[in-house]
Amino acid sequence: MIGVDWGTSNFRAFRLASDGSIVGRRSSARGILQVEPGGFAEALENEIGEWLSEGEEHVLLCGMVGSRQGWVEAEYLACPAGADELAAAVVGVPFDRAEVRLVPGMKSRDADGVPEVMRGEETQVAGLLDTCSDDALLCLPGTHSKWVRLHGGKVAGFTTSMTGEVYRALRKHTILGRSMVAGDVDREAFLHGVERAATAGGLLHHLFGVRTLGLMDELRAEASAGYLSGLLIGHEVGSEMPKGAQVHLVGDEALCSLYRIAIEACGGSATIEDEDAAARGLTVVARRMGWI
């Protein structure tokens, strides 16, 4: 079978053997924003047509391709839900050359009753339901970071922090970005930012320090972006992580390693899961569907 994680900015396909092992990969920048309405079938054909010609008959999609801006809109599945519920809720997608189904996203409410949604992350999490302990906490950092609570082999609930998107907006569109230079994250400055996030005063106040520390020559231009990143991730971890938690990090390895620094500085501990969580989750759901 073929599994596809089709997000806003990227297309990632995996050719999967019946034991779940990845026997082929394709990826491109053809995220859903790069596909014209009505052009999804052709886009899919272009990306994985070769595998279809070689006999693959089943394609399972997950991610923003199931949103209103995607191919077919799939209603969010309410938490608590696990792999069985995801498999039972897949949505059919019209396509000539293969059977195509789409894994729905999930919805939840936070402690204050405010809605939460995710698309794509639920599938990455599904790949970890069997291996995590019964009450595990997962963090999927990124544009919209997700903190996902598992209970009894299901997703019990989750919350989102806009950390990645806020970082980019602040860096590109406020005075803070003016003094920054491109380059690797300065890990020492990142940790200073994380530590600062734990002090008195809120994020809106801490942000101004990025400017004043630069102005007073107490923060180098090369270290400024790392410090800002530490401030934001420090605030996220400080708000979202229960004291002393053990966190499973899922996603881009470089970003996960920064989150691990922040989690440890805040008194928690973290393990970084392998990067193919989406492929594993697609396999888990496909198995419930009887596809493999």
Added chain:
Amino acid sequence: MIGVDWGTSNFRAFRLASDGSIVGRRSSARGILQVEPGGFAEALENEIGEWLSEGEEHVLLCGMVGSRQGWVEAEYLACPAGADELAAAVVGVPFDRAEVRLVPGMKSRDADGVPEVMRGEETQVAGLLDTCSDDALLCLPGTHSKWVRLHGGKVAGFTTSMTGEVYRALRKHTILGRSMVAGDVDREAFLHGVERAATAGGLLHHLFGVRTLGLMDELRAEASAGYLSGLLIGHEVGSEMPKGAQVHLVGDEALCSLYRIAIEACGGSATIEDEDAAARGLTVVARRMGWI
């Protein structure tokens, strides 16, 4: 004499009688970013030349015109400092047709030792030193909101929150702005945002609710910008205001009235000072200089 509050985006001049009353006003969008290096004398002449022709001989400037990007850079004055210290530290500015001086900004350190700076707000505050109680708390909301602590007739210290600039960056350059429509701030939605800011979870999490509430039809597009504003100002007030404080609000009246709603919702009380704080402060400093 003539007092000028010359900021990043705006130029505001006041013609002041010896009793401090305002007998003339001029303002334009000729902030320092609209003035070429070397063009400040000409810009000032264009704005207030008429008053100079009528015999005015003294001009006192405050604001970002004293920054590195301005006309003449004035070093920040360290807190604690009051009107006497400001008057003693004014900086001379070369200008043919009148005697021109510039009020310096102030610097401080927050509880964590991180630097704080302001330019222009110190003059607005100077105008209130005589009328406020001995231990007063002032808030000057805006792009970079200032919370200023007075003690013994001086500025004891202050902190900055980047609330206004973050609001604009989020509204213009993140997914949150996509669903927003222009118009007046919806006061009910603003208050909901303030109340949400006081609940569990951090700002980065609360921000995502602007999107999900809209997605689930629980927040109207017309109310979305007000809710975001309430979230940000609620977080600022929650972090910066000591419990039950009495706050003097200084600045744009519409913005001050939103801050008053947030301050009262957070258990404090607020009075809105009149909008001519800069003119009053320039008078107070000029009096110490023997100009009036």
